[in-house]
Amino acid sequence: MWPDITPLLQQLKAECSDKAWLITGNHLDCPLASVGLDEAHLQRLNSKELLNRPFTERFAAALMLIDDNDEAQNTQLTIGRLRDVLAERVLVLIPEHSQQWSTATMLGFGFKRIAALNGWQAWGFDIHTYKEVPDWLNAKFWANPQNWGKYWW
Numbered sequence: 001m002w003p004d005i006t007p008l009l010q011q012l013k014a015e016c017s018d019k020a021w022l023i024t025g026n027h028l029d030c031p032l033a034s035v036g037l038d039e040a041h042l043q044r045l046n047s048k049e050l051l052n053r054p055f056t057e058r059f060a061a062a063l064m065l066i067d068d069n070d071e072a073q074n075t076q077l078t079i080g081r082l083r084d085v086l087a088e089r090v091l092v093l094i095p096e097h098s099q100q101w102s103t104a105t106m107l108g109f110g111f112k113r114i115a116a117l118n119g120w121q122a123w124g125f126d127i128h129t130y131k132e133v134p135d136w137l138n139a140k141f142w143a144n145p146q147n148w149g150k151y152w153w
Contacts, residue, residue: 001032002065003117008091012061013037015067015089019060024050024078024086027062027065047078055085062087066094083125090125093117 009032015122021042023030028044045053051074052085060084064076082090096119110130111123115134 001027003008003120005091005093005117005143006100008115008122009037012091013072014090016060020057021063022050022059023064023147024062024082025064025066025075026070027067028084028123030063047074050086051077051081058085059087061091064090064092066092066098068095069099070097072100083109088127092123092125093120095119122135 018038018041021032023042025046025047028046029147032042043059047070050084053103064078064082078094090111091114092106094106096116103113104125106150109125111125113121115122122128
């Protein structure tokens with residue numbers, strides 16, 4: 001069921017090294033043997049288990065394949081939990097001509113389109129590159145006690 005995502009997985013493996021990975025959703029049979037990921041660093045949980053499970057660890061990467069048969073509410077909750085709490089990097093695959101999962105929906109979750117793969121779209125979220133630090137957010141523009149009482153606005 002999963003498309004060939006070997007180049008994306010190789011890039012993720014290079015960025016995440018030997019940290020723990022998570023495969024979630026309703027399709028847990030992602031082929032990871034092609035990139036040499038050790039099964040000891042891998043967990044497979046379906047969406048319902050993931051949503052009912054307490055937060056115990058943060059994963060370096062999470063992979064999820066979504067099709068139009070998946071329940072939209074659970075899938076949205078799963079994506080939100082992965083992005084907000086459970087994973088530093090999230091890779092979501094959706095059908096290219098999906099009725100439920102549009103570009104606007106994925107952009108609303110903060111994902112960027114990474115690739116188009118033979119009938120599938122790959123969307124990614126990386127907490128490290130999600131938002132650039134604005135220029136004004138540095139110590140230069142914060143309260144400077146040496147200037148208190150000197151300048152009035």
